[in-house]
Amino acid sequence: MRRRIAAAAVAVGLLAAACSSGDSDSKETRPTRKATTSTAVASDVSPLTGLPQDAATKGRPALIVKIDNAPKGRPQYGLGAADIVVEEGVEGGITRLAAIFQSKDAALVGPVRSARSSDLHIAVPLDHPLFAYSGTNSNFQALIDRAPLVNVGINKLGSAYHRDKRRSAPYNLFSSTPLLFKGTPAGAAGAKKLVDIGGAESAGAGTPVTKLDVHWVDKVRTDVTWNWDGSKWSRIQNGTPVIDASGLAITPRNIVTLFVNYVDTGERDQSNSAVPEAKLVGTGEAWIIRDGTLIKGTWAKPAEESPIALADSRGAKIALLPGQTWIEMPAPGNGSVA
Template structure:
């Protein structure tokens, strides 16, 4: 059973499905996955100023897809489990935009609920399982697959398909306010809270993937290793996070399968539970809470106060309870 506030994809009419299928013809992701047509919106404002207008990009994370391009410029890097126990990344950009991001891969049902924390974000992805397309169209976001804006995507020559599809954010209709995506959903950059325990590193394991975060006092970052190998940018620099949130969640089979018949995992991001925050060489045990799909996720210390974070890139790794 899904957590309260999560919506199952609504059934689409035959006419709607026909439009979706027609729009998707001609674009195949790395597994024959098709993509829906786009919609557009403009950034909204609140009484305290403009909301972040987030560009979320679904990024490949198997060995042949590494090193990724532009991942170090994301405000938030989400890591989730996908089929066969592997991992995939959803990177949220707002305060700065790299010239190129990728490799871009297909969307999952988990992404739709996760992105509802933002104000109608743009989702760049290579395609999706056909039965998921109506849910993507119904979600409060702007879908941006290659069929919607082919001039914004290109195939690189340095690796084989499907691990060579890249996005040029500057060639998309996405407009950014420059607001940090992490601050937009309530994460607060400030002095560290009292407490915490010294922690040199932490490892998160999926059935077929592994992430290790090691504190570097010299760089003031948690250096990232993927599957036992130091993670690097496309220009050779080490990937490092100012903060890492290991958020313990429920992961169960979704309604969808990939082209090989493997069921896609669904990660529940609505609800509550425990989390481990890595900050400044320490580990903090906190609680996370997101009452509904339309609310943001809060992180609080044992005394009920908001957890604070070090300025810089935040990694949020979803780990099974």
């Protein structure tokens, strides 16, 4: 594998590198705890959904689970219970999901897959989230070991994982959020926000929309369509309706499209496809859909530890509606609405 590790301005003073698609183990070292500048929301509501949360979940950290999104990995388990789901491009034109849990649990979640360098941009604002993944290469493992997150991957908390014999590897690794949350260290701080939920909203009413299309393309093409039926959104991927195999509906109130640039990290996967990294520190175009209404504006994340700030075309702050949020991260120009 050719390696040309790309530098990135990571708040923890790390070099950002991507990983190959193989799932390798390496030794985890507990990171030194470091404060971030993101702001916690009121303790009686989830910082990730803006909805009331019960005593069992109040104050616990966020949990990020890397979940497969290739055809052999679907249907997935646990997506309907996630507070936020981030879809990021990986090698070859496929995508992978980072499902973030805090206010609800999933009895089964997966298939759990390997980490990517883009994950650090999502993890750092949450303030030492738990991070569940199936493995990574040695370069990225070194970053995880020093990053402000808690490793609950299979190489650290193996007892939380099992293989489903009805599926083929590597699409058969599963866990549950109750088991993964057992890896929470004593004295862990509660999750902080990734994006504004509730509170002040843009003055603009937005434009009614019934369809969002986004895509990623390289050796293959991943097409995602969201359809609005007047009361809820449903997801279609490459022509197939997407369901949560556990029976939970996937009907987010917010769908946020962040158009981000991807750079070649110099890493290659086993098929010699370039492994990209989403550049999520900076600014870019954003489409913010809340229920059936679209506001076109911008996203900004000035530092690794900063939450994602959304604004309309006049610069007025946009906050999302309470509920589940999906964040799509295609390259600029790879989206349309109707």
